[in-house]
Amino acid sequence: MAAIKIHEENDQNVKSIAADIKPKNKILFKITKFNPHVDTHMKYVDYDVEYEHWNTVLDALLMIKHKVDPSLALRYSCRQASCGSCGMMINDKPSLACFTKINELGSDVVKIEPMSNFPILRDLAVDFTQMFNTHKKLKPYIIRSDSEISQSNEIKEFSQDPDSVEKYIQFANCIKCGLCNSACPTMATDSSFMGPQALTQAYRYVSDDRDKGKNTRLKIIDERHGIWRCHFAGSCSKVCPKGVDPAMGIQFLRSYLLGFRD
Amino acid sequence: MNKQHNNRIGIKAWLNPWRYGIERFAYWLMRITGVGLLVYFIMHIYETSSILDGKEIWNKMLDLTQTPEGHLILVLVIGMSTFHTINGIRIMLGHGGIGVGKASRPDYPYAPKSQNMKNKLCIYASIGLAALAMLYSVEVMFGE
Ligand code: HEM
Numbered sequence: 001m002a003a004i005k006i007h008e009e010n011d012q013n014v015k016s017i018a019a020d021i022k023p024k025n026k027i028l029f030k031i032t033k034f035n036p037h038v039d040t041h042m043k044y045v046d047y048d049v050e051y052e053h054w055n056t057v058l059d060a061l062l063m064i065k066h067k068v069d070p071s072l073a074l075r076y077s078c079r080q081a082s083c084g085s086c087g088m089m090i091n092d093k094p095s096l097a098c099f100t101k102i103n104e105l106g107s108d109v110v111k112i113e114p115m116s117n118f119p120i121l122r123d124l125a126v127d128f129t130q131m132f133n134t135h136k137k138l139k140p141y142i143i144r145s146d147s148e149i150s151q152s153n154e155i156k157e158f159s160q161d162p163d164s165v166e167k168y169i170q171f172a173n174c175i176k177c178g179l180c181n182s183a184c185p186t187m188a189t190d191s192s193f194m195g196p197q198a199l200t201q202a203y204r205y206v207s208d209d210r211d212k213g214k215n216t217r218l219k220i221i222d223e224r225h226g227i228w229r230c231h232f233a234g235s236c237s238k239v240c241p242k243g244v245d246p247a248m249g250i251q252f253l254r255s256y257l258l259g260f261r262d
Numbered sequence: 263m264n265k266q267h268n269n270r271i272g273i274k275a276w277l278n279p280w281r282y283g284i285e286r287f288a289y290w291l292m293r294i295t296g297v298g299l300l301v302y303f304i305m306h307i308y309e310t311s312s313i314l315d316g317k318e319i320w321n322k323m324l325d326l327t328q329t330p331e332g333h334l335i336l337v338l339v340i341g342m343s344t345f346h347t348i349n350g351i352r353i354m355l356g357h358g359g360i361g362v363g364k365a366s367r368p369d370y371p372y373a374p375k376s377q378n379m380k381n382k383l384c385i386y387a388s389i390g391l392a393a394l395a396m397l398y399s400v401e402v403m404f405g406e
């Protein structure tokens with residue numbers, strides 16, 4: 001086998017990278033365990049975790065699940081902030097476990113709890129049924145009378161210029177993780193509130209110039225537990241991991257109803 | 263479904279102003295000042311309506327309210343109404359989609375554009391002006 005000769009300069013680089021890697025760090029994870037069918041109260045279980053500086057909270061939870069406590073219930077899939085499954089309270093803040101590095105938390109203890117304002121299925125897994133139902137209720141799809149497929153089965157695309165895409169692309173970034181609903185103060189008390197996730201998706205379609213469903217959606221959100229319960233506290237935008245800025249979308253949506261735009 | 267299972271934070275979420283930044287603090291202060299002003303408004307109607315019961319009753323009411331404690335309440339009311347009005351105008355403009363930024367392609371680290379400097383400065387200004395108004399009213403009511 002031919003020996004691979006590393007250029008001296010590269011060798012230096014490799015060495016300096018290796019020197020940056022610190023030995024394993026130790027940290028305490030306090031994780032909520034709760035089975036609503038059996039337990040009357042949530043309890044915290046402590047786990048000592050060894051981690052490298054590149055590890056995420058999800059890495060640590062999976063290490064615990066694989067090596068210490070296989071009963072730990074959590075939901076995850078993509079590990080890269082794309083699927084929206086791994087939302088939880090990390091040190092009291094709604095966050096994605098796969099998008100939060102342990103190092104960045106800057107604390108000696110990591111407190112992990114299920115996302116607030118969602119029913120708990122078990123431990124860290126919460127029930128998204130209500131959020132998804134509300135999302136569907138606001139018709140998250142292009143509404144118009146004609147179709148991309150004509151009667152003669154020809155396919156014609158609804159064309160759109162790049163400037164029009166910029167108007168909604170921010171809101172289309174939503175991964176339905178529910179962190180915004182978890183941070184929202186209205187969600188904390190009003191079990192029927194539509195919530196920032198669904199309201200923002202209503203605006204995502206209203207702001208798409210291929211869509212003709214604006215009035216239909218405005219009628220749906222203009223009700224007791226609809227858009228008027230938003231107080232523009234902005235906490236949804238603070239926690240959104242995808243830059244959707246739900247508070248912006250909701251105010252734009254409300255501005256139609258208030259007559260600021262048509 | 264029991265409360266634990268639902269896992270809603272409840273009214274505690276309204277009462278904690280220390281999470282999610284200055285905008286959430288403003289939300290909390292808006293509530294407190296709104297309710298405070300409402301309580302003052304009701305008391306104020308009760309106070310001034312006593313004039314209908316004649317001069318004597320009215321003067322008795324003045325003895326009760328034109329006191330250091332009464333003036334302290336007025337100082338608070340001046341501070342509350344200053345903050346509530348200025349922040350209220352910010353919120354109303356925001357509700358109309360004014361000053362909440364422009365939609366664009368999100369870019370890491372995803373700083374929300376609806377929480378821009380204009381909004382933050384407006385919140386700081388409404389707190390600062392409320393403090394100034396309170397100082398001035400202290401000078402007027404408690405000064406020489
Ligand atoms: C020029 C004066 C005022 C302006 C611009 C103003 C504006 C507002 C706005 C925009 C809100 C909604 C806040 C939100 O969505 O969370 C609000 C809430 C409220 N206001 Fe005022 N307001 C004014 C005067 C008053 C007065 C005089 C009172 C009392 C008598 C009052 C009592 C309240 C109460 C109780 C709330 C509800 C608080 C909440 O939901 O957070 N406001 N005000």
Ligand code: SF4
Nearest residue numbers: 174175177178180240
């Ligand atoms: S708006 Fe943001 S926080 Fe809310 S569900 Fe979508 S991606 Fe998650």
Ligand code: FES
Nearest residue numbers: 078079084086098
């Ligand atoms: S695992 Fe997919 S968003 Fe975290």
